[in-house]
Amino acid sequence: xxxxxxxxxxxxxxxxxxxxxxxxxxxxxxxxxxxxxxxxxxxxxxxxxxxxxxxxxxxxxxxxxxxxxxxxxxxxxxxxxxxxxxxxxxxxxxxxxxxxxxxxxxxxxxxxxxxxxxxxxxxxxxxxxxxxxxxxxxxxxxxxxxxxxxxxxxxxxxxxxxxxxxxxxxxxxxxxxxxxxxxxxxxxxxxxxxxxxxxxxxxxxxxxxxxxxxxxxxxxxxxxxxxxxxxxxxxxxxxxxxxxx
Ligand SMILES: [Zn+2]
Numbered sequence: 618x619x620x621x622x623x624x625x626x627x628x629x630x631x632x633x634x635x636x637x638x639x640x641x642x643x644x645x646x647x648x649x650x651x652x653x654x655x656x657x658x659x660x661x662x663x664x665x666x667x668x669x670x671x672x673x674x675x676x677x678x679x680x681x682x683x684x685x686x687x688x689x690x691x692x693x694x695x696x697x698x699x700x701x702x703x704x705x706x707x708x709x710x711x712x713x714x715x716x717x718x719x720x721x722x723x724x725x726x727x728x729x730x731x732x733x734x735x736x737x738x739x740x741x742x743x744x745x746x747x748x749x750x751x752x753x754x755x756x757x758x759x760x761x762x763x764x765x766x767x768x769x770x771x772x773x774x775x776x777x778x779x780x781x782x783x784x785x786x787x788x789x790x791x792x793x794x795x796x797x798x799x800x801x802x803x804x805x806x807x808x809x810x811x812x813x814x815x816x817x818x819x820x821x822x823x824x825x826x827x828x829x830x831x832x833x834x835x836x837x838x839x840x841x842x843x844x845x846x847x848x849x850x851x852x853x854x855x856x857x858x859x860x861x862x
Contacts, residue, residue, distance in 0.1 A: 618679045622646055623692060625672050625732060627716045631657070639667055639686075641675070642715055642732070647724040651677060651684040663689065670695040670708055672733055693733070695740040703744040708736060711752055717846050718760050728759045738818050746831060747821055751813040753838045758814065762845040764788075766811040771797050778807055781837050783844040800840075806833040 624643035632638050635657040642648050656663045666673040666689040673691050677684040698704045715732055719725065735752045757763050765787030768775045772793050780789035782799035788807050789799040809826055826834075 620646070620677045620679060620684065621674065622677065623672065623674050625712070625715070625729065626667055626669060627712045629653075629667060635661070637667065640716065642719065642729055643675075643724070644726050644729055645724060646722060648716070648719045648721050649684060650721075651675070651686055653686045656686075665694075666691055668694075669712070670698050670736065672736075693737065695736045697740045698736065701744055704739055707744065707746070707749055708739060710749060711735060714753065714756060714842075718756055725759060728756060731755050731759065734818060738821075745821070746835060747813075747824065747826070748818075750810065750831075750834050750838060751818065751821065753842060754810055754814045757841070757845065763814070764810075764841055766807055766814055769793055779804055781807065781841075783841045800837075802833055802837060803830060805830045806837060810834055810837065 622641075622643040622645045624641035627640045627642055627648070629637045629639045632652065635655045637653045637656045639651050639653055640648060641651055653663050653667050655661050656667055663686055665671070666675065667686070671691055672693045672695075673689050675689040676687050678687055679685075695708065698708045711732060715728070719728070731752065735748050739748050754764070764770075764783075768788070769778060769790040770782065770785045770787040771789055774790050774792075777790045777792065778788045779791055779801060780794035780799035781787065781802045782789050782794075782797060785797055785799060789797060793799075794801075805826075809824065809830055812820060812824065
């Protein structure tokens with residue numbers, strides 16, 4: 618049985634001899650494992666298609682539960698990202714987050730499109746952590762865990778939002794924080810995350826955020842993602858280690 622699909626390669630492992638097993642996030646089939654036979658041979662035509670940061674069109678055959686890639690072509694290659702270490706780590710983090718927030722065989726084309734848009738934008742612009750925050754907050758919405766950022770997640774009022782509670786599901790007002798708990802955050806942090814949640818990538822060049830706000834946004838999203846995805850994000854730790862002087 619033949620199958621065609623457009624997909625991002627999330628990760629790959631060497632299999633016996635020249636073969637690799639890849640995890641791809643495909644438009645039609647969602648996240649699936651696929652085998653790329655002979656891909657490590659120098660003359661393999663699949664080599665270009667299965668490299669990291671490549672969005673490819675794959676022709677596959679099915680053998681039992683497994684798909685085999687037979688041919689393909691590159692749709693878009695985000696090659697500039699690989700010229701920059703910071704951008705490379707950020708893009709790998711995006712792929713890791715895609716992997717950890719999805720289950721196999723559950724297609725989510727809007728989520729694939731979000732990842733492609735963010736990678737495309739990163740490929741043509743200087744490195745900035747703001748792309749990651751936009752990706753995180755929009756991904757959470759697309760997998761059904763959008764944080765409530767425009768009103769208190771306990772009493773629903775829209776004023777006096779100055780706390781955040783991952784367990785409560787988002788922002789908290791000062792009144793509720795004294796009973797429910799939650800960490801104090803700057804209103805500017807919540808406002809910036811709200812803007813990213815509601816807008817597209819085009820808003821990013823117009824956002825002026827202090828480093829304190831950017832740092833707090835990262836922490837807020839990290840706590841929230843860890844709770845809702847129930848997984849430690851390994852690459853986050855690597856990125857933090859690299860940032861240390
Ligand atoms: Zn409240």
